[in-house]
Amino acid sequence: MMGRVKKELWIGTAVFIVFAVLGALLSEVGITFLSRIVIMALYALSFNLMFGYAGMSSVGHALYFxxxxxxxxxxxxxLQVPLLPACILSVLTVIPVAWFLGTACLKNNMLTFSFLTMGLCTTVQLVLYKTAQLGGTVGFTYYFLPSWMSGYRQLFFFILICAGICAVLIYLLVQSPYVQMLKGIRENDERMTFLGVNVRKMRVSIFVISAVFANIAGILYAFRNSGAYTTSLDANVSMQAIMMCVVGGRSVFLGPVLGSVIITTIQNYLSVKTMYYEGIIGVIIVLTAYYLxxxxLGKGGPLDKLVKRLHRRQDRPAEHDSE
Structure with a gap:
């Protein structure tokens, strides 16, 4: 167990260093794209707390983003609140909102939960469309970055550090007994109920925690785009979270990160090359769901098999020397 944890920490650190090096070397266009990947990776990690570990398929996670x-x-x-207090208040505000909506959506089964989350996200987006005071059909455009963050490279490293801290917090949470109980609920909620676990409260709590991290990803996205726009609540954004977890591997902590790199790259680059890029993403999802x-990164996946082969090759010389 400890060996696996150390390995995941080393891999996570290596991924962070790779992003940092790329941020130091790439041009403005490349860094802008890289910052989107980092934000979507945090968004996918937040969603996977529900989806991968608790088995909760929300189709409206973009609401909190x-x-x-x-x-x-x-x-x-x-309200003319300064930047730092405004960020803190934004995070604190989502907690009661997510608790109220999560409690309402989790009154019935998981199928109802999925449809209710989707309906709420669509309703909120429609309200924003019709409310001129909140930007209407376009949204807010407001340049609020301080002078020390005005450069695109400085902004990227700010986003990377914030996302990295959140990823560490999520990882520590994943390793806790709390998430192990959520895994038990995912596998057999009736048995956990018989053991004295309040299943509904556990699901509401992880729903709120997931919403908080998605909210932070949304704040970072507002930093990147100097504003907030109605497209961030699209059903497509909610589906992206599912696709990133499915493609990368929802049972592995870094799976959503890999999925965010793949899905975001396809959406950004193939959308320029061909109008059928969504069909390509659909094919990838179908093949992943059917064969992987x-x-x-999950058990039995191609990368998992590659790692096992490398371990076998490393073990062979040791076994030969012992003989």
């Missing part, structure tokens, strides 16, 4: 940006803009532009049910 978009909420982060809109709440920040309201505090900055309408645990994703690329």
């Amino acid at each position: 978009g909420f982060g940006g809109y709440a920040l803009m309201v505090y900055l532009t309408k 049910r645990e994703g690329l």
Whole structure:
């Protein structure tokens, strides 16, 4: 167990260093794209707390991603709150909202939960469309970055550090007994109920925690785009979270990170090359779901097999020397 944890920490550190090196070397266009990958990786990690570890398939997770940006803009532009307090208030505001909505959505079974989350996200997006005071059909455009963050490279490293801290917090949470109980609920909620676990409260709590990290990703997205826009609440954004976890591997901590790199790259580059890029993403999802049910990094996936082969090659000389 400890060996696996150390290995994951080393791999996570290596991924962070790779992003940092790329951020130091790439041009403005490359860094802008890289910052989107980092933000979407945090968004996918937040969603996987529900999806991968608790078995909760929300189809409206974009609500909390978009909420982060809109709440920040309201505090900055309408209430004239300074930047740092506005960020803190944006995170704190989403907690009671997510608790209320999560409690309402989790009153019935998981199928109802999925449809309710999707309906709520669509409803909120429609309200934003029709409310001129909140930007209407476009959204907010407001340049609020301080002078020390005005450069695109400085902004990227700020986003990377914030996302890295959140990723560490999520990883520590994943290793806790709390998430182990969620895994038990995912596998057999009736048995956990018989053991005295309040299944509904556990699900509501992870729903709120997941919403908080998605909210932080939304705030970082507002930093990147200097505003908040209604497109951040699209159903497509909610589906991206599912696709990133499925492709990368929802049972592995870094699976959503790999999925975010693949899906975001396809959406950004193939959308320029061909109008059928969504069909390509659909084919990838179908093939992954059919042939790689645990994703690329999951058990039995191609990368998992490659790692096992490398370990076998490393063990052979040791066995030969012992003889």
